[in-house]
Amino acid sequence: MDLTLKIWRQASAGEKGKLVDYQVQNISSEASFLEMLDVLNERLVREGEDPVAFDHDCREGICGACSLYINGRPHGPDKGITTCQLHMRRFKDGETIVIEPWRAKPFPVIKDLMVDRSAFDEIIQAGGYVSINTGGVPDANAIPIPKRDADTAMDAAACIGCGACVAACKNASAMLFVSAKVSQFAVLPQGKIEARERVQNMVAKMDELGFGNCTNTYACEAECPKEISVSHIARMNREYLSAKLVSQIE
Amino acid sequence: MVKLDAKIPQGPLAEKWTNYKAHQNLVNPSNKRRLDIIVVGTGLAGASAAASFGEMGFNVKVFGIHDSPRRAHSIAAQGGINAAKNYPNDGDSVYRLFYDTIKGGDYRAREANVYRLAEVSNNIIDQCVAQGVPFAREYGGLLDNRSFGGAQVSRTFYARGQTGQQLLLGAYSALSKEIKKGSVKMFTRREMLELVVIEGRARGIIVRDLITGKIERHSAHAVVLATGGYGNVFFLSTNAMASNGSAAWKVYKKGAFFGNPSFTQIHPTCIPVHGDYQSKLTLMSESLRNDGRIWVPKHKEDAEKIRKGELKPTQIPEDRRDYYLERRYPAFGNLVPRDVASRAAKERCDAGYGIGSTGLAVYLDFEDAIKRLGKHVIEARYGNLFQMYEKIVDENPYETPMMIYPAVHYTMGGIWVDYELQTTIPGLFAAGEANFSDHGANRLGASALMQGLSDGYFVLPYTIQNYLADQIRVPRFETNLPEFEEAEKAAKERIEKLLAINGTETVDTFHRRLGLIMWDLVGMSRKKEDLEKAITMIQELRKEFWKNVKVPGKNEMVNPELEKAIRVADYLELGELMARDALVREESCGGHFREEYQTEDGEALRDDKNFTYVSAWEYTGEDKEPKLNKEPLVFEFIEVKQRNYK
Structure with a gap:
């Protein structure tokens, strides 16, 4: 198939970017979206032009590195997958495809389609863990956990930290990302001990880094490649309120 | 030939690790603060080691090629992690996990290492559960298990089809906790280019900042490589795009021996x-x-x-x-x-x-x-x-x-390490898939996660202390020492050379061609003529690469083509060593199948008399034949048999 690509090119964070048109020919419908970009880049290199920079690694939908805004949607038109799992059979011959980076203030562009998502690491560092050291822990089966709770925790823990939720949100809110981690620990006995501090610290860090507020449009859930539910946001809000309340009483 | 000392502790198999820990040297808390450790890689082995070192009180610097430590390729492991818990009551034990692993590896791994791995496997599950890793559970609330290849018991713990992800996020959370505390400093988007050796000991690394191209120097009292495997030498593999063997290759060229390079797992x-x-x-x-x-x-x-x-x-x-x-x-x-x-x-x-x-x-x-x-x-x-x-x-x-x-899918081969996971360069350790590991000639499913976390959480935190105990009076190293100057100069020159070629073929073209040679001639089934042919073909391809590769742009920018070129230049050398190792191992064992050596019904035929050893290759100089050293494998506790799964 032959396609017209409109790709965001930006040399560095400080410089202005723009959409540039590229034509690609003879793309197999069995190729993945990123393989299509590989074909373009290989040609650009041969022609002595600067290839398009984009983040990617595992190419099987789990590392969370890939991050393209395709035709106005994070990770493209399909539901429940990442950009690297998107295949060209999803597009029509002759189609024009617009490819942009994540757009959110806390995710500044590094080059072309690469953005800096280190803000997510900072939020995890603010409390996305159980404060135990290596060794000296009880036997694994000494902490029985109802299957339902373990499954809920796993649903939340499936987050790959790609940032599509932020990119999809008109407010650039990180609530889905933060709530997934808060929720995972909130339903597990291991996480309960530090639950109050965790939710407050992570929310404070999220606000400090410039992520917006949640206005319940649910765009995040709709675009999340792991289909993480907004019910985790509701749980985080409850956790947050009760934590604030208790700390005020104390 | 150099006499390789694996430093296996004395005593009965089940007591070796306990004895080691009882007699090793320790570093007291106030001295730990004065010692720096560099960890390269943030996968299961690297993240767990770095977090544990930080908790112990060392100063840790961690380097990763990704934008976040959570993206390391351990994340993609799907099926599970083995442990000898025997929760299903189906006859499992530490001994049986040890035995299955040795047998699965076709009797080409060290007994003492594998026993220790089986021994600490249970601690790993405890640790991960305490971190909040959401393993699959039964309705009664206890942990569920499933079975995997090469075992007749169900000993594999799992988190849906995302076990690697959940274990890595566990290690990442521990690492994040230590970063917050200040004991660990994380350097993202950095690729290691050189190891710095001072007076025979590993004392630092040279890295490239993948955003700015800036070449940086970092010093420490010890260096841990946890940089994964080199399966991408085949171009097509299940490894992530950026997974590479360059750090391992660089330390090989600085004097660390490379163990069993031909042992590749085809999944x-x-x-x-x-x-x-x-x-x-x-x-x-x-x-x-x-x-x-x-x-x-x-x-x-x-x-x-x-x-x-x-x-x-x-x-x-x-x-x-x-x-x-x-x-x-x-x-x-x-x-x-x-x-x-x-x-x-x-x-x-x-x-x-x-x-x-x-x-x-x-x-x-x-x-x-x-x-x-x-x-x-x-x-x-x-x-x-x-x-x-x-x-x-x-x-x-x-x-x-x-x-x-x-x-x-996986490389059993890697940097040669002794029982302490120390390489032949004092002060340089290798963990996880980067070392030649505990899997012999074939790794069993769900054992890679086990080994990565075993090395990082439960082995290195002990053995690195034994090394650092006599380093407490060694002051921090300045990075303006001549050894740093030289290492940086070598790295820079290599980059300049690559950028100056300005040929006509892309890096990927060369990588694809190398991959085809490797798959066809050094792949699932190997024979003498093919391996000899592969060596010549790789040498020729390497010459062509250095004459005709096209690397666009400059060093001082985001330049993924340059990153790939640096890695492929190393694969073009590593591929040859793999073929050489496969050539001299005139037997079939595990994933290494030589067509000349098979039983009548087509099963792998080992030659225990002549090949019960680890090959440990020694670098001798540019375009010179490497030297083969042998570490004999001694089986004291189990009987070596032909594997039989019939």
């Missing part, structure tokens, strides 16, 4: 190759072999019709199917180890029974399992894998069997 259940634009292969977890049955048509005419698209697999009746693993290996059936399953698939396809448009695929069929258990059970167990398959192949595996074929 039996991957999605088959489909086009020349293809960038990587996707694994379908081995756990699928718990419920899926592998078959090809019994008659060639059926296979031919399938290849032409005239017949569908669901139209082939039961009596015209050949469940070849169940036929050949009734005791283990579809759960034979990976090397055995891969070779059996290749054998059927080479004989003309393969399916798919290329004929290089076999079926993995869930029809019986769905009938027996119901679709919802299969969905709960493997839902994400089925979805992944459907997205790539555009077929629904609930309705038609999956097509699979073997692909490069």
Whole structure:
């Protein structure tokens, strides 16, 4: 198939970017979206032009590195997958495809389609863990956990930290990302001990880094490649309120 | 030949690790603050080691090539992690896990290391659960297990099809906790270019900032490499795009020996190759072999019709199917180890029974399992894998069997280390897939995660202290020492040389060509003439690369082509060493199958008399033949037998 690509090119964070048109020919419908970009880049290199920079690694939908805004949607038109799992059979011959980076203030562009998502690491560092050291822990089966709770925790823990939720949100809110981690620990006995501090610290860090507020449009859930539910946001809000309340009483 | 000392502690097998810990040297808390450790890599081994060092009070610097430590390729492991808990009460024990691992590795691993691995496996599960890793559970609230290849017990703990992700996020959370505390400093998007050796000891590294191109110097009292495997030498593999062998290769060239470089794992259940634009292969977890049955048509005419698209697999009746693993290996059936399953698939396809448009695929069929258990059970167990398959192949595996074929997945070979995980360069340690590891000539499923976390959480935190105990009076190193100058100069010159070639072929073109040589001649089945041919071809390709590669742009920018060029230049040397190692090992063992050495019914034929050793290759200089050193493997506690899965 032959396609017209409109790709965001930006040399560095400080410089202005723009959409540039590229034509690609003879793309197999069995190729993945990123393989299509590989074909373009290989040609650009041969022609002595600067290839398009984009983040990617595992190419099987789990590392969370890939991050393209395709035709106005994070990770493209399909539901429940990442950009690297998107295949060209999803597009029509002759189609024009617009490819942009994540757009959110806390995710500044590094080059072309690469953005800096280190803000997510900072939020995890603010409390996305159980404060135990290596060794000296009880036997694994000494902490029985109802299957339902373990499954809920796993649903939340499936987050790959790609940032599509932020990119999809008109407010650039990180609530889905933060709530997934808060929720995972909130339903597990291991996480309960530090639950109050965790939710407050992570929310404070999220606000400090410039992520917006949640206005319940649910765009995040709709675009999340792991289909993480907004019910985790509701749980985080409850956790947050009760934590604030208790700390005020104390 | 250098006499290699593996430093295996004295005493009975089950007491060696306990004895080691009882007598090793320790560093007191106030001295730990004065000692710096560099960890390269943030996968399971690197993140768990760095977090543990930080908790102990050392100053730690961690380096990773990704934008976040959470993206390391451990994240992609699907099926599970082994441990000898015996929760299902099916006869498991530390000894049995040890035995299965040694046997699975075809008796080419060290007894003492493997026993320690089995011993600490249970601590890993405890640790991960305490961190909040959401392992699968039974309705009673306790942990669930499933079975994996090469074992007759169910000892594999799992978190849906995302076990690697959950374990890595556990280690990442521990690392994040230490970063917050200030004991660990994280450097993202940095690639190691050189090791700095001062007076014979590893004292630092040179890295490139992948955003600015800036070359940086970092010093420490000890360096840990946890940089993963080198499967991407084959171009197409299940490894992530950025996974590479360069750090390991750089330390080899600085004097660390390379162990068993030819031992490569070809995983039996991957999605088959489909086009020349293809960038990587996707694994379908081995756990699928718990419920899926592998078959090809019994008659060639059926296979031919399938290849032409005239017949569908669901139209082939039961009596015209050949469940070849169940036929050949009734005791283990579809759960034979990976090397055995891969070779059996290749054998059927080479004989003309393969399916798919290329004929290089076999079926993995869930029809019986769905009938027996119901679709919802299969969905709960493997839902994400089925979805992944459907997205790539555009077929629904609930309705038609999956097509699979073997692909490069893991490298058992790696930097040679002793019992303390120390390389032949004092102060340089290697952990996880980066070392030549505990898996011998073949790794069992769900053992890579176990080894990565064992090395990082429970082995290195002890053994590195034993090394650092006599370093407490050594002051911090300045990075303006001549050794740093030289290492940086070497790295810079290499980059300048690559950028100056300005040839006509892209880096990927060379990588693809190397991959084809490796797959055809140093792949699943090897023979003398092929290996000799491979060595010559790689040498020629390497010359051509240095004359004709085109690397655009400059160093001082985001330059993924330059990153790839640096890695491929190393693969073009490493590939040759792999072929050399495969050539001198005149026996078949595990994943290393030499056509000249097989039993009458086509099974791997070891030569224990001559090859019960670890090959430890020593670098001797640019374009000079490397030297082979041998570490004899002594089996004191188990009887060495021919593997039998029948």
